[in-house]
Amino acid sequence: xxxxxxxxxxxxxxxxxxxxxxxxxxxxxxxxxxxxxxxxxxxxxxxxxxxxxxxxxxxxxxxxxxxxxxxxxxxxxxxxxxxxxxxxxxxxxxxxxxxxxxxxxxxxxxxxxxxxxxxxxxxxxxxxxxxxxxxxxxxxxxxxxxxxxxxxxxxxxxxxxxxxxxxxxxxxxxxxxxxxxxxxxxxxxxxxxxxxxxxxxxxxxxxxxxxxxxxxxxxxxxxxxxxxxxxxxxxxxxxxxxxxxxxxxxxxxxxxxxxxxxxxxxxxxxxxxxxxxxxxxxxxxxxxxxxxxxxxxxxxxxxxxxxxxxx
Amino acid sequence: xxxxxxxxxxxxxxxxxxxxxxxxxxxxxxxxxxxxxxxxxxxxxxxxxxxxxxxxxxxxxxxxxxxxxxxxxxxxxxxxxxxxxxxxxxxxxxxxxxxxxxxxxxxxxxxxxxxxxxxxxxxxxxxxxxxxxxxxxxxxxxxxxxxxxxxxxxxxxxxxxxxxxxxxxxxxxxxxxxxxxxxxxxxxxxxxxxxxxxxxxxxxxxxxxxxxxxxxxxxxxxxxxxxxxxxxxxxxxxxxxxxxxxxxxxxxxxxxxxxxxxxxxxxxxxxxxxxxxxxxxxxxxxxxxxxxxxxxxxxxxxxxxxxxxxxxxxxxxxxxxxxxxxxxxxxxxxxxxxxxxxxxxxxxxxxxxxxxxxxxxxxxxxxxxxxxxxxxxxxxxxxxxxxxxxxxxxxxxxxxxxxxxxxxxxxxxxxxxxxxxxxxxxxxxxxxxxxxxxxx
Numbered sequence: 001x002x003x004x005x006x007x008x009x010x011x012x013x014x015x016x017x018x019x020x021x022x023x024x025x026x027x028x029x030x031x032x033x034x035x036x037x038x039x040x041x042x043x044x045x046x047x048x049x050x051x052x053x054x055x056x057x058x059x060x061x062x063x064x065x066x067x068x069x070x071x072x073x074x075x076x077x078x079x080x081x082x083x084x085x086x087x088x089x090x091x092x093x094x095x096x097x098x099x100x101x102x103x104x105x106x107x108x109x110x111x112x113x114x115x116x117x118x119x120x121x122x123x124x125x126x127x128x129x130x131x132x133x134x135x136x137x138x139x140x141x142x143x144x145x146x147x148x149x150x151x152x153x154x155x156x157x158x159x160x161x162x163x164x165x166x167x168x169x170x171x172x173x174x175x176x177x178x179x180x181x182x183x184x185x186x187x188x189x190x191x192x193x194x195x196x197x198x199x200x201x202x203x204x205x206x207x208x209x210x211x212x213x214x215x216x217x218x219x220x221x222x223x224x225x226x227x228x229x230x231x232x233x234x235x236x237x238x239x240x241x242x243x244x245x246x247x248x249x250x251x252x253x254x255x256x257x258x259x260x261x262x263x264x265x266x267x268x269x270x271x272x273x274x275x276x277x278x279x280x281x282x283x284x285x286x287x288x289x290x291x292x293x294x295x296x297x298x299x300x301x302x303x304x305x306x307x308x309x310x311x
Numbered sequence: 312x313x314x315x316x317x318x319x320x321x322x323x324x325x326x327x328x329x330x331x332x333x334x335x336x337x338x339x340x341x342x343x344x345x346x347x348x349x350x351x352x353x354x355x356x357x358x359x360x361x362x363x364x365x366x367x368x369x370x371x372x373x374x375x376x377x378x379x380x381x382x383x384x385x386x387x388x389x390x391x392x393x394x395x396x397x398x399x400x401x402x403x404x405x406x407x408x409x410x411x412x413x414x415x416x417x418x419x420x421x422x423x424x425x426x427x428x429x430x431x432x433x434x435x436x437x438x439x440x441x442x443x444x445x446x447x448x449x450x451x452x453x454x455x456x457x458x459x460x461x462x463x464x465x466x467x468x469x470x471x472x473x474x475x476x477x478x479x480x481x482x483x484x485x486x487x488x489x490x491x492x493x494x495x496x497x498x499x500x501x502x503x504x505x506x507x508x509x510x511x512x513x514x515x516x517x518x519x520x521x522x523x524x525x526x527x528x529x530x531x532x533x534x535x536x537x538x539x540x541x542x543x544x545x546x547x548x549x550x551x552x553x554x555x556x557x558x559x560x561x562x563x564x565x566x567x568x569x570x571x572x573x574x575x576x577x578x579x580x581x582x583x584x585x586x587x588x589x590x591x592x593x594x595x596x597x598x599x600x601x602x603x604x605x606x607x608x609x610x611x612x613x614x615x616x617x618x619x620x621x622x623x624x625x626x627x628x629x630x631x632x633x634x635x636x637x638x639x640x641x642x643x644x645x646x647x648x649x650x651x652x653x654x655x656x657x658x659x660x661x662x663x664x665x666x667x668x669x670x671x672x673x674x675x676x677x678x679x680x681x682x683x684x685x686x687x688x689x690x691x692x693x694x695x696x697x698x699x700x701x702x703x704x705x706x707x708x709x710x711x712x713x714x715x716x717x718x719x720x721x722x723x724x725x726x727x728x729x730x731x732x733x734x735x736x737x738x739x740x741x742x743x744x745x746x747x748x749x750x751x
Contacts, residue, residue: 053732102317102527104530146526
């Protein structure tokens, strides 16, 4: 698959800090890409460079095979920033059409697209409502609609599920999958690791302005696995201990263990089979992204940096 | 360019379609003229007659005090203080002056005026003036021993006519009208800068606090958003002014038709505005009309529109920059606004001087300096181009204003671009200065 977006050594320095310090990565067309990082890691700055709001101090961006040209490429990008909102006093339908026009659609095209998406997301009756009359979840849905209605090649969503109930969150999730299937690429920025695990194909973790992790979700998990297994037995065996592993936890006849260096999972199984005890289940325990995230970020200065940015 | 147009359209329509816009635009002149009409109505119809009895037992006034308009002096005989007081109680009289028989002004005796109710300031002044005049005239007549006609001829002053070197006779009224027109136009520009400038600022603040700024900035350049807003609100201002002017003119015509007598007393009423006072002094309506035709109205209107737009563009981008730097707290805006409002107020100060002396150095400086020129130049232009304002000054002023506008917009756009995406901390002028000169 071809890359839709390539970042080459992007740098953006502010007077007080290096917001983005030499970050490069590729995003494949049609993939769902997770951009992760603690507060103040530089995610927003990075996204603003990808959307043409900021110019990088250094490095360059290739979009859709050519050098990124914010002026003309903007219509191919849909960005839902973390700091988002709408005109409170404006009617929803008019507002959606207006924002679509600003993207570069003609008035008739904008109207057509907005009608289509309002119907699709079951929002037709909202047309004449004002944003101030909407609940937070509803306006979130509207915000999503505005971001994707021109079916851009690249969709950037910063915390898209905040404020949504599970039903609407699922609706949006399905739309995201649908857009990806139809060829759009999605960059998904969040702190919610369980969502990343569920949705994303590929992730990049940034901290203190630098990329510290890059790979598919499965690869990353393999990379950080600690050889932990859980085994469930039919009864309590006579001899539990063995040199092949260490028991970390025991719950009735289920054991969590870590296999020692130089041994394989078969050694464990042989130990129990040799005692003629039935093995009900045996699974490898992979670390969650949450664990990996905390493991990598904890202890760095990222927390202090996040505060510095605020003050 | 196309996107600026889309933004301007929205800014314009969203404001014009509001009920408050219709209310302020149409109702305001109606209310003002309603009040104005009411005042005229009462002034014309119910001239409140104030009757004063003069019991002049010492023959101090010689039986003559000029009664005029609404104050009537009436000489009475064989009245005592008591009988006069009764008449006041019966509302036959409003007040009286009792001069006893042995009254002697040289002895330090004073005339006292007694009234039923407290006399208003205006009437008090009138009564004082009338009595003084009567006393003075009487004294002059007796001490000089001449008749009234001779006295009148002595008192009649000489009229001075003003003319310019070119030999054109200057209408007295013209100076007055120039003063009035200059003052009003300068003041209007001042108000426009404030009203529409703060409207731009509030619009920007709204976008920032609503958090829609970044959504829009991801589709259009910050500069386009700022210019679209400025253009849209400027158009609102122009439309509002055109409506006001048409309404004012048509209402004024209507007013004259409704109260045929009003036109006359109109001038008396609005004598607060200097121009009208001048008209009154010069006496005749003819010279007023002559003065009007001397003032070059097409030029004034043309210049007004130019300085309106120029001044608005110059300042509104500054207001936009301040709006972008402010966070939720409107209090912050106050302190950041000060450096912008200072030159506007400075302009109005120079303007009040310029209408009195349109060729003095300060007025010339003020009308060239782009931050004050919209206000000050509009005060000078009615005095005549090229007599008072030479062509080169007008041209330079226009050029400097355009240059100033380009300059403030350039600086503001840079501040705006950074400010609109900054949340959380309070911004200072020092930081805004840094944003303005930072590359990218």
